[in-house]
Amino acid sequence: MRFDITVMALVAFITPSVLAKTWDVNVVNGLFSPQELDIAPGDTVNWPNNDGADHAIVETNAGARTCNSKAGGFNSGSKLKGQAYSRVFPTAGVVNYKDGIGANCAKGATGTIYVGPRPTGADPNASATTSATTSGGNGGPTSSGATTTPSSTSQPVITPSPTTRPNSAYGLSASENALALGAFCFVGVLIGL
The missing domain is CATH 1.10.287 (Helix Hairpins)
Known part of the structure; x- marks a missing residue:
């Protein structure tokens, strides 16, 4: 027994x-793609830099997307072409981030990760958004298969397709x-x- x-x-x-899954967020023409990503707690987000310029992934304050760095938030440091930054998100919540290099954020290089179910009426540009606590690590295989949906900010919003989108508490x-x-x-x- x-x-x-x-x-x-x-x-x-x-x-x-x-x-647990690993999701890629690419830099395309200086912007994050996808700009919004839905993941399950315990999943990893990987930011490979395949762009021609340096980039840095920096957590920003809770609320509307901003270029203000969060005190004590994660910061990848400068990543050159061919380098990547990965982070595990173990706790449900909403995490905003920006490109911390130069004026990239002001040009729209921001993103939002929804860890677990999206809060009702979640809008990364609304002030009701909250931030999750995160810790570093690595995850499993990279997921693929995505669909593009237009957003109110005219930047593409890509969400996982129904075959890869998490559908339970464990993602x-x-x-x-x-x-x-x-x-x-x-x-x-x-x-x-």
């Missing part, structure tokens, strides 16, 4: 972290939910033997 409980607890705690896609259910059933069969 003790083995049964240990195995079930181990599967319950390991499954979400193993299935699992439908296929990952099926895989996790299969793993639980397999462990249940092993325990029953």
